[in-house]
Amino acid sequence: MSLFLLNLLLALAWAALTGQFTLPGLAIGFAVGFGALWLVQPLFENRGGGYFVRVYRWIRLLVLFHYELVVSSFQVARDVLTPRHRARPGIICIPLKARGEAEVLLVTNLISLTPGTLSLDVTEDCNTLVVHAMFADDPKAIARQIENGIERRVREALE
Amino acid sequence: MILEIFMSVCVLSGGFFAFVAGLGILRLPDVLIRMHATAKAGTLASGLIMLAVAAGFGDASTVARAVAIVVFLLLTAPVGAHMIGRAAFRSGVPLWPPTRIDPDAHIKLGVKKPPENDRP
Numbered sequence: 034m035s036l037f038l039l040n041l042l043l044a045l046a047w048a049a050l051t052g053q054f055t056l057p058g059l060a061i062g063f064a065v066g067f068g069a070l071w072l073v074q075p076l077f078e079n080r081g082g083g084y085f086v087r088v089y090r091w092i093r094l095l096v097l098f099h100y101e102l103v104v105s106s107f108q109v110a111r112d113v114l115t116p117r118h119r120a121r122p123g124i125i126c127i128p129l130k131a132r133g134e135a136e137v138l139l140v141t142n143l144i145s146l147t148p149g150t151l152s153l154d155v156t157e158d159c160n161t162l163v164v165h166a167m168f169a170d171d172p173k174a175i176a177r178q179i180e181n182g183i184e185r186r187v188r189e190a191l192e
Numbered sequence: 193m194i195l196e197i198f199m200s201v202c203v204l205s206g207g208f209f210a211f212v213a214g215l216g217i218l219r220l221p222d223v224l225i226r227m228h229a230t231a232k233a234g235t236l237a238s239g240l241i242m243l244a245v246a247a248g249f250g251d252a253s254t255v256a257r258a259v260a261i262v263v264f265l266l267l268t269a270p271v272g273a274h275m276i277g278r279a280a281f282r283s284g285v286p287l288w289p290p291t292r293i294d295p296d297a298h299i300k301l302g303v304k305k306p307p308e309n310d311r312p
Contacts, residue, residue: 109229113212114212141274142274145232146231149228151274154301156302163281165281
């Protein structure tokens with residue numbers, strides 16, 4: 034994580050030199066510093082030890098998450114505002130590959146905010162996640178979708 | 193001008209989704225489906241309104257507070273929905289009849305299955 038500290042330091046330096054200790058000033062400094070570090074990455078051991086890949090994965094996770102939040106809100110809005118209830122709900126068990134409390138917490142939180150699923154409970158051993166799905170015609174497909182979507186992205190970002 | 197249009201769109205769509213979340217509590221058939229409406233539409237609604245606030249004021253302290261509000265909402269809203277749903281499921285609150293429950297769910301969680309005739 035020392036590259037991250039270096040990046041923060043560059044952001045501070047940028048803010049100090051431009052005389053703009055504001056949020057946008059620091060954000061621009063961070064972006065410029067990230068670009069500079071990326072240019073000189075052959076100089077670091079191990080090419081930065083995956084720092085650049087990790088930042089890319091975090092950004093991808095955030096973009097995916099915001100997109101899914103908007104989609105799921107429109108889905109809920111449609112179900113609430115149309116006269117008939119379209120939902121075919123079900124309660125599904127999903128095997129969890131995520132390890133460690135931070136990963137499980139992030140996965141369950143994100144699942145609750147993405148389309149059609151709401152996390153209900155996790156077993157004692159953190160191996161199985163129980164979710165409530167709005168459209169549970171095919172429980173296996175939902176399990177696969179979570180495993181290959183949110184869960185994989187979270188594991189990639191946190192590993 | 194463009195900023196004003198952007199802010200109006202954010203506030204109006206935020207209000208729309210807040211309305212949907214509230215109406216969802218009233219209209220949807222059981223507690224778990226209601227949690228879908230409040231967790232998703234409610235979070236998006238407050239996020240949109242905070243985006244409009246941040247864009248409208250534009251000074252560092254307001255933006256920082258708006259960002260903090262959104263971050264805390266993203267952390268707490270799903271946890272709240274999770275806990276309410278968990279309590280409802282464990283205590284055997286009757287669910288909407290079409291709900292299909294995985295028969296393993298109760299065993300894996302180590303909770304008692306509610307008797308069938310409890311369900312309306």
